[in-house]
Amino acid sequence: MTVTAxxxxxxxxxxxxxxxxxxxxxxxxxxxxxxxxLRVALLDAQDDVGQGTSKANTAILHTGFDATPGTxxxxxxxxxxxRLGAYAAExxxxxxxxxxxxxxxxxxQLAALPRLAxxxxxxxxxxxxxxxxxxxxxxxxxxxxxxxxxLHVPGESVICPWTTTLAYATQAVRAGVDLHLNTAVRGAHRxxxxxxxxxRGTLRARHLVNAAGLHAxxxxxxxxxxxxxxxxxxxxxxxxxxxxxxxxRHILLPVPTALGKGVLVAPTVHGNVLLGPTAEDLRDxxxxxxxxxxxxxxxxxxxxxxxxxLEEEVTAVYAGLRAATGHEDYRITxxxxxxxxxxxxxxxxxxxASLAIAAHVTGLLADGGLGLGPVREPEPLTxxxxxxxxxxxxxRAGLIAADPAYGTLVCHCERVSRGExxxxxxxTVPPRTLEGLRRRTRARGGRCQGFYCGAAVRELFxxxxxP
Numbered sequence: 001m002t003v004t005a006x007x008x009x010x011x012x013x014x015x016x017x018x019x020x021x022x023x024x025x026x027x028x029x030x031x032x033x034x035x036x037x038l039r040v041a042l043l044d045a046q047d048d049v050g051q052g053t054s055k056a057n058t059a060i061l062h063t064g065f066d067a068t069p070g071t072x073x074x075x076x077x078x079x080x081x082x083r084l085g086a087y088a089a090e091x092x093x094x095x096x097x098x099x100x101x102x103x104x105x106x107x108x109q110l111a112a113l114p115r116l117a118x119x120x121x122x123x124x125x126x127x128x129x130x131x132x133x134x135x136x137x138x139x140x141x142x143x144x145x146x147x148x149x150x151l152h153v154p155g156e157s158v159i160c161p162w163t164t165t166l167a168y169a170t171q172a173v174r175a176g177v178d179l180h181l182n183t184a185v186r187g188a189h190r191x192x193x194x195x196x197x198x199x200r201g202t203l204r205a206r207h208l209v210n211a212a213g214l215h216a217x218x219x220x221x222x223x224x225x226x227x228x229x230x231x232x233x234x235x236x237x238x239x240x241x242x243x244x245x246x247x248x249r250h251i252l253l254p255v256p257t258a259l260g261k262g263v264l265v266a267p268t269v270h271g272n273v274l275l276g277p278t279a280e281d282l283r284d285x286x287x288x289x290x291x292x293x294x295x296x297x298x299x300x301x302x303x304x305x306x307x308x309x310l311e312e313e314v315t316a317v318y319a320g321l322r323a324a325t326g327h328e329d330y331r332i333t334x335x336x337x338x339x340x341x342x343x344x345x346x347x348x349x350x351x352x353a354s355l356a357i358a359a360h361v362t363g364l365l366a367d368g369g370l371g372l373g374p375v376r377e378p379e380p381l382t383x384x385x386x387x388x389x390x391x392x393x394x395x396r397a398g399l400i401a402a403d404p405a406y407g408t409l410v411c412h413c414e415r416v417s418r419g420e421x422x423x424x425x426x427x428t429v430p431p432r433t434l435e436g437l438r439r440r441t442r443a444r445g446g447r448c449q450g451f452y453c454g455a456a457v458r459e460l461f462x463x464x465x466x467p
Contacts, residue, residue, distance in 0.1 A: 003173055003429055005047060005181040008201045013193060014041045014178075016365065017205035019185050019219060021046075022054040023161065023354045024346050025211035026168035030378065031358035032365075033175035037373035040177045041203060042169070043196075045184035048436045049429060050165035052213045054351070055439065056235065056288070056320020058277060059268055061085065061095060061157040062352040065120035065128065066256055071329040073349060074123055076360060080353035081155075084164070087355060090380070093163045094269040094387025100156035100251035101131070101140065103305070104148045109255040113151045116255070120153070128153050142247045144304045156251050160269050161351050162439045163383050168354070170428045171378040179429065185212070188222045190338060207339040207370050209361060214285045214323050216331075216344035228331045228344055232285045233324040235277025236294040236317070238302075241447055242271040242388070244312035252305055263301045265309065270414075270442065271388030273309060275302045281324065290317045315447055322347055332360065336368035384420060386442050393417050410460065411453040413446025421460050437461055 016032055018025050021044035029042040044051070061084060064077035088095045104110040117128045129152040136150045137143060173179050180200065187197035194208040210219045217230045245267060254262035266274045278294050295317060303310050323345055325331055330353075331345035341364050343357065350357070366372050385392075393399055393406040394417050400407035405419035424431060424440040431437040434444065434457065443457045444450030450457065 003179045003181070005432060006200070009180060009183070009198065009203045010178070013204035013206060015039045015205065016207045016209060016370065017041045017043060017194065017196060017203060018209040018211055019043050019196070020052075020211035020213055020216075021049040021169065021179065021181070022052050022211065022213055023050060023165040023168070024343060024350050024357055025209075026050070026165050026172060027354040027358040028209055028211060028343070028361050029172035029177045030168040031355075031362050033172045033177050034375050034377060035372045036176065036376050037371070040172075041180060041205065042172065042177055043180045043183045043185060043198065043203070045182070045199070047181050047432045049169045049179070050162055050439075053320055053322055054165050055162060056237070056318060057161040057351050058235075058237070058264065058266065058274060058348060059158055059161050060251060060266065060352075061159040062349050063125045063153060063155040064123050064349070064352070065125040065153050066116060067123055067349070068328050069119065069122040072332060073330045073353070076330070076353040076356040077349045078124055080356035083355035084159070084352060088159060088164070091167050092383045092385045093160055093167060094385050094390055095157050095159045096267070096269055096387070096389055097155065097157045098250050098267055099152060099154040100253050101136065101150040101152055102253045102255055103136070103143070103150045104255060105146060105304070106148070110148045112255050113149060116151055125153075125155065127155060140249060140252065142306055142308050143252070144307050158251065158267055158269050159351070160386055163386060164351065164354070166429060166440065167381060167383050171381055173428050175378050181432070185219060188219060190223070194339070207365055207368065209341050209343060209365070211343045213346070214321055216323065216342065220342050220344065223335075223338060223340060225335070225342065227333060227342070228325045228327060230344065231324045231326065232282045232287065232321040234280040234282055234287060234319055234321055236290050236298065236319040237274055237276030238295060238298055238314050239316040239318070240273040240275065240309060241313040241315050244273040244309055245271050247306055247308050247312075248273055263298060265302060265306050269387040269389070272315065273312075275309065277320070282321075285321065288319050288321060290319045294319070313447070315449065316445070330357075332357070332364075334364040334368055339368055339370070341365060341368070384423070384441070393420055410456050411443040411446065413448050413453075414442035416441045416443040418460065421457065425461065425464050434458060434461055
């Protein structure tokens with residue numbers, strides 16, 4: 001097992017190369033790693049896994065109630081919901097089953113709620129409930145005035161998207177997958193297998209999986225296909241302080257439109273409240289900056305949904321780009337003659353569907369001639385649980401008695417201990433930057449954004465958190 005970020009790539013061909021180490025690419029790598037006969041490479045242009053769309057996800061574990069019935073996305077989200085729920089319970093990934101309320105603010109939206117309930121039933125999720133305004137305000141007393149009713153979807157949940165991606169990558173690497181970071185693919189062609197030209201040299205593979213997210217269409221065209229075009233759709237979000245958490249009990253959703261699920265208000269497993277995302281179609285696949293107009297529009301929409309939220313402190317503003325293709329389904333296509341599978345157009349539901357997408361892609365590879373061999377399940381894994389509703393290391397007396405480093409807080413806003421930072425730096429897929437460390441531990445991610453703990457965290461990072 002190797003994790004590399006510099007130097008030349010191995011000259012020996014791989015059985016499968018996966019381009020893109022987001023949540024879907026990492027899930028595919030993990031699934032293929034269950035086949036110990038295969039030699040698998042996972043490549044990403046960034047210096048860490050989950051650095052693209054995956055890190056800017058709205059962090060919802062979807063039931064698939066509002067997917068387009070009969071689509072591949074609907075099936076994979078439904079299957080992925082069950083798979084990821086079980087996987088999270090096994091590995092310690094925090095999940096809170098808070099449920100969702102689709103809130104109707106006018107007569108047209110109210111009339112749409114029964115149709116959404118019928119759609120949910122066609123997607124094999126019959127457990128929805130129509131609420132009148134009185135019951136709605138009992139369940140969400142801080143909701144803005146004027147709501148006419150809601151559709152309750154009890155199975156909708158919030159999850160930690162970053163820990164999910166890291167868990168997949170960790171199991172994949174431990175099972176033998178080579179993870180090559182800082183490896184941008186600049187060209188691809190077939191000559192007795194696939195030859196990828198990258199920023200770190202060439203890499204050969206018998207089979208290729210394109211999970212390149214925003215750049216999936218570019219790689220697809222390099223291999224002679226023009227099936228879709230990715231339009232980066234920017235979603236800006238505001239993260240409110242943990243003091244705002246008592247204001248909201250459910251994921252508050254608007255009635256969806258053709259552009260997506262719209263602006264939501266949602267609790268997070270880290271104890272914050274999210275407001276967003278926007279939906280701005282752009283041309284620049286690197287435009288992840290936030291804008292004054294975008295944040296102002298979010299605040300205006302949030303004021304109607306949850307007025308008291310606007311009185312709370314914003315601790316972070318961020319933006320992510322989703323891979324919109326103008327098509328109401330995933331663009332997962334096998335090209336058996338090329339030993340190639342495209343995994344494109346994976347929208348915000350990709351986190352939920354990730355394990356089901358992985359199983360589907362493995363099946364397509366097998367149909368295209370990849371000999372899978374016997375199955376060996378990955379070794380059990382327990383991830384650091386960063387959820388606010390779950391015990392943290394500093395609260396566990398037995399753990400601290402065995403190792404006092406877990407009782408020494410470094411980041412007080414997020415209550416991150418020295419032991420957790422040490423463990424992250426020594427992990428299978430360690431962070432290469434302070435931002436990578438923040439994603440793994442939450443250090444510098446709280447109310448002060450590193451103002452108080454920044455120097456101490458940097459010192460631990462630079463010396464590897466040793467004694």
